[in-house]
Amino acid sequence: MSKEKFDYFINGEKGKYEVVIGLEVHAQVLSNSKLFSGSSTKFGADPNKQVSLIDSAFPGMLPVINEECVKQAVRTGLGLNAKINNYSVFDRKNYFYADLPQGYQISQYKNPIVGEGKVLLDMPYGSKEIGIERLHLEQDAGKSIHDMDPSSTYVDLNRSGIALMEIVSKPHLRSPDEVNAYIKKLRTIMRYLGTCDGNMQEGSLRADVNVSVRKVGDKNFGTRCEIKNVNSIKFMQMAIEYEANRQVELLEDGKEIDQETRLFDTKKNETRSMRSKEDAHDYRYFPDPDLLPLKLEQKLIDDLKKSLPELPDNKKERFIQEYGLNSYEANVLVSEKEISDYYEEVAKLSDKKLAATWMMGDLFAMLNDKGLNISNSPISAKNFAELVQSIKSGEISGRIAKEVFEIMVESGDNPKKIIESKGMKQQSNPKELEKMINEILSKNKDKVDQYKAGKEKLFGFFVGQVMKLSGGKANPQLTNEILKKLLKG
Amino acid sequence: MSNITNQSLSEILESIKSKKISSLELTQAYIKNIENAKKLNAFVTTTFDQALENAKKFDNKPNNEQLLSGIPLAVKDLFCTENVKTTAGSNILNNFIPSYESTVTKNLWNNGAFLLGKLNCDEFAMGSSNETSFFGNVINPIGDHLVPGGSSGGSSSALAADLTPATIGTDTGGSIRQPASFTGTVGLKPTYGLCSRWGIVAFASSLDQAGPMTKTVNDCSIMLEAMSGFDDKDSTSINKKKESYSKNLKDNIKGLKIGIPKEYRVDNMPKEIDELWEKGKKILKDLGAQLIDISLPHTKYALPTYYIVAPAEASSNLARYDGVRYGYRSQKGKDLIEMYENTRSEGFGDEVKRRILIGTYVLSSGYYDAYYLKAQKVRQLIKKDFDDSFTKVDAILTPSTPSSAFKIGEKTNDPVSMYLNDIFTVPVNLAGLPALSLPAGLDKQGYPLGLQLIGKALDEQKILNIGYAFEKNCGYKNEIKKWWS
Numbered sequence: 001m002s003k004e005k006f007d008y009f010i011n012g013e014k015g016k017y018e019v020v021i022g023l024e025v026h027a028q029v030l031s032n033s034k035l036f037s038g039s040s041t042k043f044g045a046d047p048n049k050q051v052s053l054i055d056s057a058f059p060g061m062l063p064v065i066n067e068e069c070v071k072q073a074v075r076t077g078l079g080l081n082a083k084i085n086n087y088s089v090f091d092r093k094n095y096f097y098a099d100l101p102q103g104y105q106i107s108q109y110k111n112p113i114v115g116e117g118k119v120l121l122d123m124p125y126g127s128k129e130i131g132i133e134r135l136h137l138e139q140d141a142g143k144s145i146h147d148m149d150p151s152s153t154y155v156d157l158n159r160s161g162i163a164l165m166e167i168v169s170k171p172h173l174r175s176p177d178e179v180n181a182y183i184k185k186l187r188t189i190m191r192y193l194g195t196c197d198g199n200m201q202e203g204s205l206r207a208d209v210n211v212s213v214r215k216v217g218d219k220n221f222g223t224r225c226e227i228k229n230v231n232s233i234k235f236m237q238m239a240i241e242y243e244a245n246r247q248v249e250l251l252e253d254g255k256e257i258d259q260e261t262r263l264f265d266t267k268k269n270e271t272r273s274m275r276s277k278e279d280a281h282d283y284r285y286f287p288d289p290d291l292l293p294l295k296l297e298q299k300l301i302d303d304l305k306k307s308l309p310e311l312p313d314n315k316k317e318r319f320i321q322e323y324g325l326n327s328y329e330a331n332v333l334v335s336e337k338e339i340s341d342y343y344e345e346v347a348k349l350s351d352k353k354l355a356a357t358w359m360m361g362d363l364f365a366m367l368n369d370k371g372l373n374i375s376n377s378p379i380s381a382k383n384f385a386e387l388v389q390s391i392k393s394g395e396i397s398g399r400i401a402k403e404v405f406e407i408m409v410e411s412g413d414n415p416k417k418i419i420e421s422k423g424m425k426q427q428s429n430p431k432e433l434e435k436m437i438n439e440i441l442s443k444n445k446d447k448v449d450q451y452k453a454g455k456e457k458l459f460g461f462f463v464g465q466v467m468k469l470s471g472g473k474a475n476p477q478l479t480n481e482i483l484k485k486l487l488k489g
Numbered sequence: 490m491s492n493i494t495n496q497s498l499s500e501i502l503e504s505i506k507s508k509k510i511s512s513l514e515l516t517q518a519y520i521k522n523i524e525n526a527k528k529l530n531a532f533v534t535t536t537f538d539q540a541l542e543n544a545k546k547f548d549n550k551p552n553n554e555q556l557l558s559g560i561p562l563a564v565k566d567l568f569c570t571e572n573v574k575t576t577a578g579s580n581i582l583n584n585f586i587p588s589y590e591s592t593v594t595k596n597l598w599n600n601g602a603f604l605l606g607k608l609n610c611d612e613f614a615m616g617s618s619n620e621t622s623f624f625g626n627v628i629n630p631i632g633d634h635l636v637p638g639g640s641s642g643g644s645s646s647a648l649a650a651d652l653t654p655a656t657i658g659t660d661t662g663g664s665i666r667q668p669a670s671f672t673g674t675v676g677l678k679p680t681y682g683l684c685s686r687w688g689i690v691a692f693a694s695s696l697d698q699a700g701p702m703t704k705t706v707n708d709c710s711i712m713l714e715a716m717s718g719f720d721d722k723d724s725t726s727i728n729k730k731k732e733s734y735s736k737n738l739k740d741n742i743k744g745l746k747i748g749i750p751k752e753y754r755v756d757n758m759p760k761e762i763d764e765l766w767e768k769g770k771k772i773l774k775d776l777g778a779q780l781i782d783i784s785l786p787h788t789k790y791a792l793p794t795y796y797i798v799a800p801a802e803a804s805s806n807l808a809r810y811d812g813v814r815y816g817y818r819s820q821k822g823k824d825l826i827e828m829y830e831n832t833r834s835e836g837f838g839d840e841v842k843r844r845i846l847i848g849t850y851v852l853s854s855g856y857y858d859a860y861y862l863k864a865q866k867v868r869q870l871i872k873k874d875f876d877d878s879f880t881k882v883d884a885i886l887t888p889s890t891p892s893s894a895f896k897i898g899e900k901t902n903d904p905v906s907m908y909l910n911d912i913f914t915v916p917v918n919l920a921g922l923p924a925l926s927l928p929a930g931l932d933k934q935g936y937p938l939g940l941q942l943i944g945k946a947l948d949e950q951k952i953l954n955i956g957y958a959f960e961k962n963c964g965y966k967n968e969i970k971k972w973w974s
Contacts, residue, residue, distance in 0.1 A: 058814075
């Protein structure tokens with residue numbers, strides 16, 4: 001396999017620029033209740049129906065840490081091969097906003113729960129390691145709704161206080177493609193761990209994107225801009241493209257880049273300044289006196305480590321070793337835990353390689369068409385395995401298999417039953433086939449003569465006739481052999 | 490019967506249990522006193538109907554097994570009380586009716602007491618004279634021109650004037666002990682974490698602690714027992730077994746070592762305070778305690794440290810009062826920011842604004858290290874001073890305040906001199922320790938003065954015992970003429 005070369009640069013008149021990207025990903029922790037209150041975290045409830053006195057910051061209310069959220073952060077940290085800090089501190093980040101009832105967000109500033117880690121990306125030009133700077137726990141804010149009333153803003157506090165993990169990468173990403181791969185990898189890891197559902201539409205995963213540019217070969221980083229709160233991979237990629245080119249243009253014009261916070265306008269496909277460094281909020285961070293420092297016992301961390309599921313990188317290696325898949329196939333099949341589970345169930349009962357081919361081909365195409373995912377696939381893993389086995393054993397041909405597959409999708413039936421009831425079994429009895437072929441040859445004496453006189457193209461015609469007569473069930477390999485033998489004679 | 494209200498809580502409890510008086514009669518007697526004492530301005534809200542109802546309920550089915558059987562109690566208006574307005578002495582909460590009950594008050598009600606009313610206090614407990622309350626200043630029953638101390642000034646005034654048999658306050662830098670000292674009553678600030686902070690309007694979270702204010706040390710132990718206890722809704726609550734402070738109260742203090750810190754003899758301290766301290770030492774010595782000179786070298790930094798840490802926390806704790814979800818909202822302003830500004834400008838008083846400004850300043854980038862971080866370090870040193878001393882002594886004896894009750898208006902234009910009133914009380918809050926203020930004598934004007942006993946963390950029983958022995962031998966008696974009725 002020839003590896004492609006990394007090739008994301010911006011060419012200016014004065015040189016070739018490299019784009020440097022770091023991400024701050026906000027991942028909503030999967031937990032039944034909020035980070036410091038007992039309110040439900042379920043998505044889609046009516047506004048302000050999942051709000052406790054704590055979330056709405058009534059006088060005298062106090063936060064109490066939700067242990068499950070702490071465990072989820074530790075699991076995620078372990079999944080990112082990161083250092084888990086036995087001692088971490090919750091701080092208050094102070095600012096006024098209508099959807100921030102306390103007037104401060106409880107976050108972690110100097111002492112996060114998770115330290116440095118790393119994530120491995122599979123890029124067309126080889127694998128690349130992206131460093132993780134830290135992961136910390138913090139509260140989400142509520143939601144301001146500006147379009148319900150022409151003169152008022154409404155506030156929904158259902159999200160207020162939900163636990164987020166902020167995962168900060170090192171500035172190791174170099175292209176929109178790498179950002180895409182990185183986000184997807186984070187998402188896969190967290191979904192394997194069950195620590196975040198990664199649902200970007202519901203806002204469970206969003207990111208602040210830091211972008212800077214520098215001439216290829218420069219050791220120092222350029223001045224960065226932070227693009228706030230981008231909630232889809234596509235928008236992240238568009239924002240980076242726009243922002244990197246904007247910065248290169250400035251540099252080419254001999255201008256300086258202002259360190260600032262920018263917003264991505266998805267309608268105009270451009271970033272624009274939100275506030276400059278001078279206007280940056282002074283958040284007045286200080287340790288939250290309502291909460292004691294979070295001290296984790298090593299045993300808790302060790303126990304969580306032991307109970308972690310197999311993670312995608314390991315699973316991929318195992319799939320290559322155990323099932324003889326190539327790297328690409330293994331990558332696709334481990335991309336979602338549910339897919340890998342499905343594959344393993346199929347592979348246990350059928351040919352491993354053929355199963356992979358059929359899953360990545362017909363099954364995925366069908367799911368994609370119907371807007372389904374593997375968990376609600378109309379074909380069970382067991383039935384799918386039977387189908388693969390029927391192909392492998394020669395019971396049905398690949399062409400018939402596609403028909404059987406269609407019927408399985410519609411009916412959910414077992415393939416054996418379909419093959420049986422529709423008489424779709426492949427005709428592989430040499431005597432029966434010979435009888436059928438002789439019949440065809442005797443009906444088409446003229447064509448036999450032409451063939452023998454050298455018109456070898458007619459071989460296809462005879463095969464076609466066999467298939468027609470057999471209703472497509474004749475074993476193609478056997479048909480070829482017998483035809484050749486009889487036409488010689 | 491007519492003078493039931495000038496008895497101690499424990500005496501009243503006896504009368505209730507022996508059916509000498511009904512809970513209803515008792516409640517009516519207090520209501521009468523309260524109605525005659527409007528001049529003191531001790532109450533923000535009264536809950537007479539509810540109290541009479543509860544008293545009748547008790548009398549119909551008396552449960553005398555409880556610590557506070559059938560006792561009506563007024564509490565500081567910083568404790569959230571379910572369906573009863575809770576103002577924290579502030580305009581910004583002047584219409585706030587909580588749907589919940591603070592843990593501490595709930596504990597009192599679970600022990601048989603019921604609410605008589607809500608007591609005035611300095612706005613958000615920020616003050617030492619009860620002059621910062623939106624609902625007007627409270628008057629000390631000792632004299633119509635005197636402040637009752639603060640911030641629990643409504644509590645001290647009501648207690649001394651027989652408007653409640655006992656009460657509770659909160660103490661962030663001396664807000665229980667100083668008013669107790671100014672009114673000749675007993676006040677205890679418990680170990681940080683002994684009483685839950687859940688449902689108490691927060692001032693400075695790492696310092697706030699609720700505690701009892703009573704006429705006697707025995708009463709104090711009963712109230713502490715009733716109000717304290719672990720609460721899983723407060724992350725800083727201490728998880729330990731509940732103690733029976735009143736049952737274990739004893740007056741034998743023979744052999745106990747009492748530390749006398751030299752740093753508490755401050756410049757310009759009135760001679761009478763010094764004499765009071767000497768008197769206290771003598772009483773304890775005569776009771777068989779051993780006096781030991783100790784040093785708490787960082788004491789002089791306690792006040793500046795306190796006035797950085799407390800405003801810093803307050804500036805953040807008070808950010809929630811924005812007029813959006815509850816409380817006062819200004820009708821002026823064309824956008825969100827102006828609404829915030831007007832609401833907070835009109836909702837908060839000067840002292841609260843002053844502390845929000847100080848707190849915001851000391852947490853600002855560029856100043857954080859010089860002020861807040863340094864203050865936190867000094868706080869550790871102050872705590873260590875106490876830890877070191879408590880390897881040598883059982884308790885520490887100091888004056889409670891550097892003066893007796895001052896005149897209304899005397900210090901309102903001089904915040905620093907007001908802050909200096911807390912000089913003996915704030916180190917205890919910074920170290921999270923328990924301390925008891927006991928009435929110990931009078932100054933030459935006849936105003937009460939208090940002495941403070943500081944204990945090791947969770948050593949409430951010991952300082953209560955010392956206080957109990959002291960009280961029996963001190964001979965102090967509050968003689969207040971009811972000039973207001």
